[in-house]
Amino acid sequence: MKILVLGSGAREHAIITALLSERAEHHIVAAPGNAGIAEAVETVALDPTSGAVVADYAIENGIELVVVGPEAPLVAGVADALHTRGIAVFGPSAKAAQLEGSKAFAKRIMEAAGVPTGAAVRAATLAEVEQALDRFGAPYVVKADGLAAGKGVIVTDDRAAALAHAEHYLQQGGVLIEEHLAGQEISLFLLSDGATVVPLSPAQDYKRIGDGDTGPNTGGMGAYSPLPWAPEGLVDEVIDTVALPTVRQLASEDTPFIGLLYCGLILTEKGLRVIEFNARFGDPETQVVLPRLTTPLSALLYAAATGTLVSAPPPTFSDDVAVTVVLASAGYPDTPHTGRPLTGLAEAAAVEGVHLCHAATAHTDEGFVATGGRVLSVVATGPDFTVARERAYRAIDLIHLEGGQVRRDIAARVDPAAH
Numbered sequence: 564m565k566i567l568v569l570g571s572g573a574r575e576h577a578i579i580t581a582l583l584s585e586r587a588e589h590h591i592v593a594a595p596g597n598a599g600i601a602e603a604v605e606t607v608a609l610d611p612t613s614g615a616v617v618a619d620y621a622i623e624n625g626i627e628l629v630v631v632g633p634e635a636p637l638v639a640g641v642a643d644a645l646h647t648r649g650i651a652v653f654g655p656s657a658k659a660a661q662l663e664g665s666k667a668f669a670k671r672i673m674e675a676a677g678v679p680t681g682a683a684v685r686a687a688t689l690a691e692v693e694q695a696l697d698r699f700g701a702p703y704v705v706k707a708d709g710l711a712a713g714k715g716v717i718v719t720d721d722r723a724a725a726l727a728h729a730e731h732y733l734q735q736g737g738v739l740i741e742e743h744l745a746g747q748e749i750s751l752f753l754l755s756d757g758a759t760v761v762p763l764s765p766a767q768d769y770k771r772i773g774d775g776d777t778g779p780n781t782g783g784m785g786a787y788s789p790l791p792w793a794p795e796g797l798v799d800e801v802i803d804t805v806a807l808p809t810v811r812q813l814a815s816e817d818t819p820f821i822g823l824l825y826c827g828l829i830l831t832e833k834g835l836r837v838i839e840f841n842a843r844f845g846d847p848e849t850q851v852v853l854p855r856l857t858t859p860l861s862a863l864l865y866a867a868a869t870g871t872l873v874s875a876p877p878p879t880f881s882d883d884v885a886v887t888v889v890l891a892s893a894g895y896p897d898t899p900h901t902g903r904p905l906t907g908l909a910e911a912a913a914v915e916g917v918h919l920c921h922a923a924t925a926h927t928d929e930g931f932v933a934t935g936g937r938v939l940s941v942v943a944t945g946p947d948f949t950v951a952r953e954r955a956y957r958a959i960d961l962i963h964l965e966g967g968q969v970r971r972d973i974a975a976r977v978d979p980a981a982h
Contacts, residue, residue, distance in 0.1 A: 564861055565590045565625050569611040569641070570632025571597045573889075573922035573940045574846035578630060579604055580918060581853040581860045589861060594620070598931060599921025599939065611636045614644025621650050628653065628865050631822070634710055637842050638664040642822070651868040654822040655842050659813055662820070663842040666708050666739045673837060676812035678805050680837040683741040692729040695740035696722060704741040706839075707732040716780050718743065744838065746831040749790065750848045751798065753806045753826065754863055757819030759872040760806045761863070762798045764855060764880045765790045766848040772896060774972045781896045782937055785973030787886045787948070788851040792977070794830070801826055805837055821867060850920050850942045851885035886951040886974045887920075887942045888959050893966025895936035903965050905931040905938065911958040916944045916951070933964055948978040 566582060566589055568575050576599055582589055583603060594617070596606030609616050612635050621629055629645055631637055631654030640657035654660075661668040667685045672678075684695040685708065696703050703725035707715030717728040729738045752763040766788035772778035805826055813820045825841035853860065858878045866875035892899040905924060908931060912919050920942055923935025941959045945951035952974055959969055975981040 564865070565627045566592070566861065567617075567621055567624075567626045567629045568593045568632060569617065569629065569636055571595050571600070571611075572633065572846060573920040573937070574844050574849045575632040576600050576603075576920040576922070577850045577853050577940075577942070578632060578844065578860070580920065581856060585859045585861060587859065587861065592624070592626075597921045598924040598926040599919060601926070612639040612641065614639070614641045617641055618644045618648045618650060621645065622648065627651060628861070628868060630654070630864055632843060634660070634663050634841065634843055637822075638710060651865060652821075653864040653868045655820050656818065658818045659820045659822075660842040662809075662813075662824075662840040664710055666706050666839065667737065669840050670739070672809060672812050676808035678808055678837055679835060681742045681744045683739045685737050685739055686729065687733070687737045689726070689730060689733065692726065692733070692738065692740060696725055699740060699742045702743045704743050705729045705732075706739045706741065707735065708737040708739055709735060718780075744829045744831050744836050746829045747792070748838065749793065749797070749828040749830065750786075750845055751801050751826045751828060752844060752848070752852060753802070753824045754867045754872060754878075755806070755810050755820050755822065755824050756867045756870045756872040757810070757814060757821050758870070760802060760810055760824065761867075761872055761875070761878060762802060762806075763852050763878055764788050765793055765798065766845075766851050768845070768848050769970055769973055772891070772968065772970075774970055779896055781891070783845075783847045784889045784891065784970045785887055786847045786851045787884065787951075787974035787977065788848070788855060789880070789884065790977075797835075800835060801828065804835065809840070821870075846922075847887050847889055847940050850887040850940045854885045854918075854942060854944050855880040855883055857881055883944045883946060884948050884951050885942065885944045886948065886955045887940045888955045888969060888973050889922075889940050890938045890959060890962060890964060891968040892923075892933050892936055892938055892964065893968065895968060899936035900966060901932075901934050903933050904929065905933050905962070905964050907962040911941060911961040914943070914954055914958040914961070916954045917958045918942050938964060938967070948974055949980040952978050952981070
């Protein structure tokens with residue numbers, strides 16, 4: 564199959580790695596890709612947010628399936644342009660992608676579908692923000708209404724910090740003030756063809772920059788899968804109370820959701836609640852879910868894109884566990900230092916059970932350099948969490964990036980050796 568993967572991050576590298584692992588003669592192209600992806604597959608320098616450009620390329624090159632990795636092309640309507648020209652695409656329309664593109668839209672859909680979630684107020688002025696903060700009280704939860712690369716959320720007891728965060732994002736549109744939900748967070752990916760939903764394996768990620776969940780929110784500093792502590796029946800509950808109601812509500816509004824429904828969940832004292840939806844594979848959770856997938860990913864993506872999930876083989880997963888640890892640049896998430904040399908990658912990738920997913924790297928005559936905030940993910944699998952964590956941290960300690968930031972507690976709670 565000829566597959567075009569749009570994007571340039573670790574998530575897209577993880578998707579491509581999973582596709583390459585299949586016993587199939589796939590021809591995979593990434594657009595635009597990154598330095599690590601370019602070592603594995605062909606890359607092309609085209610604008611992934613331009614529907615016309617992507618559709619032209621797909622038709623001219625006989626692409627049979629387009630997989631849209633990041634959120635920006637989805638919100639820009641790339642999937643619509645591909646659908647219009649008869650190209651199979653894994654990714655929702657611009658309207659359906661508002662589940663991620665607008666927190667207010669997502670809350671409306673959840674309310675209409677009866678999906679359990681926290682109370683929220685949309686605010687368009689600082690005065691409205693202040694009223695909402697007073698209504699919900701501390702800890703304050705303020706979210707940018709639009710896309711913010713995983714950094715648009717603040718959870719704080721500091722009212723002044725909450726107001727400053729809101730004021731920043733009010734300049735880019737509205738914000739949501741939400742009630743604070745406490746509990747263990749879970750990420751669950753579900754494939755959807757607009758009518759049928761099929762779950763993948765749950766994962767947990769780590770959003771804050773520092774050990775012990777300290778410091779500002781990031782796009783994600785690590786993740787692990789499966790979740791041995793998750794209650795029995797969790798996935799079925801999410802399907803019945805969250806995913807299917809959401810997909811059916813969107814279908815009833817002539818907005819079928821085709822692609823990956825990312826459910827960001829929290830187990831509260833009052834039960835399961837949705838924190839947020841995303842409209843694509845999550846990063847870094849993708850890096851730990853897909854290595855455990857034993858069903859061919861290409862078959863699942865194509866079935867979702869063509870409305871045939873109901874007859875597709877159900878996803879199955881290995882008994883191995885997976886842990887991913889993110890290496891971030893100095894200064895991330897506020898002002899990451901870029902252009903610094905990145906060494907030791909070959910040595911890290913040689914560790915048993917380890918592979919690397921590049922996010923923000925470039926190749927120069929002197930070797931790899933970091934080009935962004937989150938630079939790469941070290942992904943390790945093993946028979947248990949002790950082995951997988953040891954492999955992940957042994958590998959990441961072989962990589963050198965001046966000022967690089969790494970969390971040391973990824974998956975520690977499920978590793979008996981860490982206690």
